[in-house]
Amino acid sequence: MPAPVSQPRTLYDKIWDDHVVDVNEDGLALIYIDRHLVHEVTSPQAFEGLRTAGRRVRRTDCTLATVDHNIPTASRKNLTSIESFIEQPDSRAQCQALEENVKDFGLTYFGMKDRRQGIVHVIGPEQGFTLPGITCVCGDSHTSTHGAFGSLAFGIGTSEVEHVLATQTLLQKKGKNMRISVEGKLLEGVTSKDVILHIIGTIGTAGGTGCVVEYAGSVIREFSMDARMSMCNMSIEGGARAGMIAPDDITFAYLRNRPLAPKGEVWDRAERYWRTLKSDEGAKFDIEVNIRAEDILPTVTWGTSPQDVVAITGKVPDPSAIADSQKRKGIERALKYMGLTPNTPMEEITVDKVFIGSCTNSRIEDMRSAARIVLAAGPDAKVSPNVQAMVVPGSGLVKQHAEAEGLDVIFKRAGFDWREAGCSMCLGMNPDQLKPEERCASTSNRNFEGRQGPRGRTHLLSPAMAAAAAITGKLTDVRKFLGVETAPEAKLKVTSDLDFLTDSVLPPPEPQQKTVSASELAADKVLPSAETPSSVPPFRVLKGIAAPLHIENVDTDMIIPARYLKTLKRTGLADALFFALRNDAQTGEKTNFVINREPYTHSKILVSDSHNFGCGSSREHAPWALRDFGILSVISPSFGDIFRNNCMQNGMLPVALPQEQCAVLAKDAEEQKEIEVDLEKQEVRRSNGEAFKFEIDPFRRHCLLNGLDDIALTLQKVDRIEEFEKRRSEVWPWLDGFGYKGTKIPVSPKKTTKIDW
Ligand SMILES: CC(C)[C@H](C(=O)O)[C@@H](O)C(=O)O
Ligand code: SF4
Secondary structure, three states: OOOOOOOOOHHHHHHHHHHHHEEEEOOEEEOOEEEEEOOOOOOOOHHHHHHOOOOOOOHHHHEEEEEOOOOOOOOOOOOOOOOHHHOOOOHHHHHHHHHHHHHHOOEEEEEEEEEEEEEEHHHHHHHHOOOOOEEEOOOOOOHHHHHHHOOEEEEOOOHHHHHHHHHHHHOOOEEEEEEEEEEOOOOOOOOHHHHHHHHHHHHHHOOOOEEEEEEEOHHHHHHHHHHHHHHHHHOOOOOOOEEEEOHHHHHHHHEEEEEOOOOOOHHHHHHHHHHHOOOOOOOOOOOOEEEEEEOOOOEEEEOOOOOOOEEOOOOOHHHHHHHOOHHHHHHHHHHHHOOOOOOOHHHHHHHHHEOOOOOHHHHHHHHHHHHHHHHHHHOOOOOOOEEEEEOOOOOOHHHHHHHHHHHHHHHHHHOOOOOOOOHHHHHHOOOOOOOOOOOEEEOOOOOOOOOOOOOEEEEEEHOOOOOOOOOOOOOOOOOHHHOOOOOHOOOOOOOOOOHHHOOOOOOOOOOOOOOOHHHHHOOOOOOOOOOOOOOOOOOHHHHHHHOEEEOOOOOHHHHHOHHHOOOOOOOOOOOHHHHHEEEOOOOOEEOOOOOHHHHHHHHOOEEEOOEOOOOOOOOHHHHHHHHHHHEEEEOOOOHHHHHHHHHHHHEEEEOOOOHHHHHHHHHHOOOOOOOEOOOOOOEOOEEEEEEEEEOOOHHHHHHHOOOOOOHHHHHOOOHHHHHHHHHHHHHOOOHHOOOOOOOOOOOOOOOOOOOOO
């Protein structure tokens, strides 16, 4: 509850304070979640958990579901059902499971036949589901996108998805405040994508770990909402779980008249509140980073981490010039994977594929920016003969909007493939994938090994740069296409998003404030006692062989590639663990990778001597795969935030120790000496008896030691949640279910009380 506070507060502090339902003695807070987006990959196990426990979705009016990751982007002209349309059986099963679940639990769902369907992070803002001042979560790391509206938005794992579905709250530790200011004037041809790539290159992929980043400065203030979303989207690539931008007139103009935005007097009231959402003068930031706009050039990545950036005018780095041996090895490894020779000018790198899409860059402005370059290349410009280029709009509505502006014609005429909405080749869970060693200029956000297909090679860049690469067949400085006079008839006609949101095809918004009260919920369900043994096995002391790992920034795509996320279960993933490292891509034979070798095939612990283990995607499949293999504890100098949380939700212990101690333990592991992780004493013991102490939140320690289930514990606080909801309805009435009439929603809930939008 907002208490009278005299201290200057940051935007993050304010939103946080407004959402605290309860705080433990050790500072762990239960925060209320205003908006929950759900997709097919990270939700099946969560719904199954609800079913098993006999729980329902607490706030169907605050939950919105869609399919995006698995779906084909081929024409939907012949689409009758998911069953007949999706060929890959495991992709089909996940999409069908979501369709079942939204029916069973009474959720609003944008299916493949609904033109509002699209990537979760595109449709939330588009519909006005995302609003300033809210907390917003999704089982997806790029939920940070929604912070562009001045909200606290972050990705969570599947266990937390279940927690939010059941309780509409999350247990959270407050992060640090970080501010990144970009001041000055951007050079021609430099876009928000270049700005965020430059920032990640500056702070590194672990730079924002444990922080919520506020982007500030004149450059950010001048950015449109689409540009702000591209920036906040990639906060996770900078290690931060959330990024945010103070809402302003640009934000309000974007939101006004969106289907789910408040209307009339409620809008006025909301806007008055939203205008208070900015960091106070003198508010304290734990970390401040200042970037000069003039230092940013059109930027691309050369390696396999989003921090591996270089200006397009630059060259592939030369590892022989790097003194630090670990860094040098990292670069050598990345260059080998990328098939690049040191000192090659970036503009000489030829590409095989171009992908314009993903939740970073698939909005209308991204489409326009790419189309502008195609136009500037001349009326007869064609995609280079050696290149296959695809454009995948972020939602059915973006597609329709782009078509109304004739952008599809510009792309198609030049030989681009114009597709239907979805995540597509961003991670290739559908048929859109790179072949081994194919090189792609991609507007997505991750260039990890195997990200766009096994052994595929990714260069991240802006939509304009991607279009330029498609035409020339090489990574190209987009500025070569600027200042080119285009024929008057070739100029783009620009129309408003709202034309596509308010026409007769969409049901008009209808404010509705009915919610399931906590007492209603409690009445038909005896709450499980907190001390009831749950399915999470307790963790006390773990002794055994540890596998040493010497790779920096081990991302969750490396721990488990996307194609193994298509499961409906939490088990059976042992063979998928570190798949690309354990299996030779050419021969299919087992490699010499550490956990393939004796005695490490029996590892119970994994020791990384390098930072940022488990960064990237929120896939809980990463800890599930480790656990299935038999590894129950990971020791590393630092962890990706979501991965760390996900481990603890599964009775696994992530231990953060100083880098020197990790190096000592990794050496012990190399020598096949056993290591003992003792949670009770909070220490890691070497075989010679030396002990390294570690820190852990007291509450998390208690839960792990006793195998306690967070949901059962939270449901014991149902009175506090109900109290919060009552006040929320009074103070922020626009947050209760606004919405659709329901006529277009193709679901008929079976077991649950139906709450219409
Ligand atoms: C599938 C999902 C868990 C994942 C994420 O969290 O980011 C995906 O969207 C990705 O981009 O890798
Ligand atoms: S990063 Fe890619 S896969 Fe993940 S949500 Fe965005 S578009 Fe989808």
